[in-house]
Amino acid sequence: xxxxxxxxxxxxxxxxxxxxxxxxxxxxxxxxxxxxxxxxxxxxxxxxxxxxxxxxxxxxxxxxxxxxxxxxxxxxxxxxxxxxxxxxxxxxxxxxxxxxxxxxxxxxxxxxxxxxxxxxxxxxxxxxxxxxxxxxxxxxxxxxxxxxxxxxxxxxxxxxxxxxxxxxxxxxxxxxxxxxxxxxxxxxxxxxxxxxxxxxxxxxxxxxxxxxxxxxxxxxxxxxxxxxxxxxxxxxxxxxxxxxxxxxxxxxxxxxxxxxxxxxxxxxxxxxxxxxxxxxxxxxxxxxxxxxxxxxxxxxxxxxxxxxxxxxxxxxxxxxxxxxxxxxxxxxxxxxxxxxxxxxxxxxxxxxxxxxxxxxxxxxxxxxxxxxxxxxxxxxxxxxxxxxxxxxxxxxxxxxxxxxxxxxxxxxxxxxxxxxxxxxxxxxxxxxxxxxxxxxxxxxxxxxxxxxxxxxxxxxxxxxxxxxxxxxxxxxxxxxxxxxxxxxxxxxxxxxxxxxxxxxxxxxxxxxxxxxxxxxxxxxxxxxxxxxxxxxxxxxxxxxxxxxxxxxxxxxxxxxxxxxxxxxxxxxxxxxxxxxxxxxxxxxxxxxxxxxxxxxxxxxxxxxxxxxxxxxxx
Numbered sequence: 001x002x003x004x005x006x007x008x009x010x011x012x013x014x015x016x017x018x019x020x021x022x023x024x025x026x027x028x029x030x031x032x033x034x035x036x037x038x039x040x041x042x043x044x045x046x047x048x049x050x051x052x053x054x055x056x057x058x059x060x061x062x063x064x065x066x067x068x069x070x071x072x073x074x075x076x077x078x079x080x081x082x083x084x085x086x087x088x089x090x091x092x093x094x095x096x097x098x099x100x101x102x103x104x105x106x107x108x109x110x111x112x113x114x115x116x117x118x119x120x121x122x123x124x125x126x127x128x129x130x131x132x133x134x135x136x137x138x139x140x141x142x143x144x145x146x147x148x149x150x151x152x153x154x155x156x157x158x159x160x161x162x163x164x165x166x167x168x169x170x171x172x173x174x175x176x177x178x179x180x181x182x183x184x185x186x187x188x189x190x191x192x193x194x195x196x197x198x199x200x201x202x203x204x205x206x207x208x209x210x211x212x213x214x215x216x217x218x219x220x221x222x223x224x225x226x227x228x229x230x231x232x233x234x235x236x237x238x239x240x241x242x243x244x245x246x247x248x249x250x251x252x253x254x255x256x257x258x259x260x261x262x263x264x265x266x267x268x269x270x271x272x273x274x275x276x277x278x279x280x281x282x283x284x285x286x287x288x289x290x291x292x293x294x295x296x297x298x299x300x301x302x303x304x305x306x307x308x309x310x311x312x313x314x315x316x317x318x319x320x321x322x323x324x325x326x327x328x329x330x331x332x333x334x335x336x337x338x339x340x341x342x343x344x345x346x347x348x349x350x351x352x353x354x355x356x357x358x359x360x361x362x363x364x365x366x367x368x369x370x371x372x373x374x375x376x377x378x379x380x381x382x383x384x385x386x387x388x389x390x391x392x393x394x395x396x397x398x399x400x401x402x403x404x405x406x407x408x409x410x411x412x413x414x415x416x417x418x419x420x421x422x423x424x425x426x427x428x429x430x431x432x433x434x435x436x437x438x439x440x441x442x443x444x445x446x447x448x449x450x451x452x453x454x455x456x457x458x459x460x461x462x463x464x465x466x467x468x469x470x471x472x473x474x475x476x477x478x479x480x481x482x483x484x485x486x487x488x489x490x491x492x493x494x495x496x497x498x499x500x501x502x503x504x505x506x507x508x509x510x511x512x513x514x515x516x517x518x519x520x521x522x523x524x525x526x527x528x529x530x531x532x533x534x535x536x537x538x539x540x541x542x543x544x545x546x547x548x549x550x551x552x553x554x555x556x557x558x559x560x561x562x563x564x565x566x567x568x569x570x571x572x573x574x575x576x577x578x579x580x581x582x583x584x585x586x587x588x589x590x591x592x593x594x595x596x597x598x599x600x601x602x603x604x605x606x607x608x609x610x611x612x613x614x615x616x617x618x
Contacts, residue, residue: 015040077107077133112131132171149164174196177197219231237260252281276303288307514604522609
């Protein structure tokens with residue numbers, strides 16, 4: 001009785017067992033045939049036993065026989081161990097160390113070496129394939145081999161360069177091949193590739209006709225066309241003085257200043273012109289100090305002086321000024337300009353150095369030191385330049401002004417500290433009371449404590465919960481953008497009563513006041529000593545007492561402000577209603593304690609400093 005068509009089935013497990021057995025026997029030809037027929041990944045040929053495969057390359061080539069089979073194997077290669085990914089149950093030889101990284105390059109290099117040793121003409125397409133398949137395709141090497149084929153003698157049955165190039169254009173984008181051939185400066189090769197492409201001869205022939213004489217300038221044009229500007233610079237610098245303007249234009253447009261200075265270091269004149277352009281570029285980029293150094297190094301002293309003056313590098317500026325032998329009037333003008341620059345950046349000590357050393361104006365230097373509260377340096381200059389009259393006219397008023405300024409600042413810090421501390425205690429108390437109300441809601445005692453019907457409380461809780469969850473959902477979605485994330489971060493530091501992050505903002509504000517008060521100890525210590533020196537004992541004692549009282553008050557409250565980090569959890573159980581659970585979760589999200597590991601919420605570090613003057617302690 002006829003039974004219809006009979007079909008043969010190939011169970012995958014049995015098939016893989018057969019392939020494994022054949023490869024163990026080094027029968028790569030039969031294993032490859034089964035893998036090709038049943039579409040098993042060709043990486044298994046190598047991944048099964050990499051060391052054995054590489055040792056048996058000559059046998060592998062002989063068994064695979066045809067270029068088509070070798071190319072099929074190469075086209076499947078990838079940096080992946082398929083015995084662990086596609087076929088995880090595969091038993092691998094434990095003695096084989098299969099390194100996935102660089103696998104494709106390793107196989108291509110070894111296989112190409114063996115193919116070239118066997119018959120480079122017969123396996124030319126496979127050799128080309130090994131170049132193209134690498135992680136960084138070696139297209140220049142592949143085209144070079146085609147050029148060798150073109151230059152060699154053609155024999156019957158041997159692969160023609162046209163066929164080799166046709167194969168290469170199938171596996172590589174022809175436009176990319178055209179650019180690579182052009183970058184090899186080989187016009188014959190470029191024409192061969194262009195003829196295999198879909199390019200209109202009108203597109204490339206005019207350009208190529210201008211490159212018949214392949215000199216440095218033609219190579220420069222090619223590199224500019226391919227946007228290889230560093231190599232273009234190398235070629236244009238060899239084209240002589242008549243092309244230097246074009247070279248300088250390339251340097252400016254592509255910002256190749258450092259490379260140009262290195263290539264032209266033997267030509268002093270050209271180096272100076274490049275350095276001048278480099279200095280202009282650095283000034284425009286607001287890198288003034290770098291610009292001054294470059295200009296000075298290559299002999300542009302006048303330009304470097306202007307840049308050093310503009311950047312405030314006063315030591316280098318005066319070094320250049322004296323090197324240029326500028327007149328005294330110009331030196332004094334420079335000193336005034338630099339001192340104004342330094343004072344604008346609150347570098348009063350350096351500004352005083354400039355005024356004394358180069359402007360011959362100790363009085364202005366003393367005024368500058370008083371503005372910077374550098375009292376001891378001020379006294380030193382007064383007696384160095386024998387100007388005791390400045391003690392009454394400048395130093396005493398400056399000391400009293402400094403006393404008033406510091407004392408008012410300390411009092412303001414103390415008052416702000418207490419306001420923020422009291423508000424912090426209120427915020428924490430409100431959170432504690434809210435937690436108690438939630439716990440009471442869970443126990444069913446809310447009605448007696450609040451005097452509200454349970455339905456009203458649950459309704460109010462549900463309303464708050466819904467609103468909070470909607471707000472939380474909105475904040476999560478909007479915080480996806482960096483702008484909104486920055487905005488949300490700023491809200492954490494906003495001192496607004498009732499905000500969810502008010503406690504964090506208060507801790508940060510209190511920490512800043514703590515740090516400011518402790519930082520001012522050195523300034524107070526210096527000023528107190530100067531006040532005592534000139535008989536202002538009342539002011540000195542008042543200032544020392546004010547700061548000491550402020551620091552003592554801050555220190556007495558630190559344990560109540562910076563608490564140890566506490567873990568929060570939401571209590572749930574079968575006794576809680578759904579509204580109670582929702583309210584507890586919502587409140588936990590809204591009023592979670594600030595993270596004490598955050599640097600803004602930590603107690604600021606302070607160094608021990610002996611700042612008090614014992615003469616005033618009685």
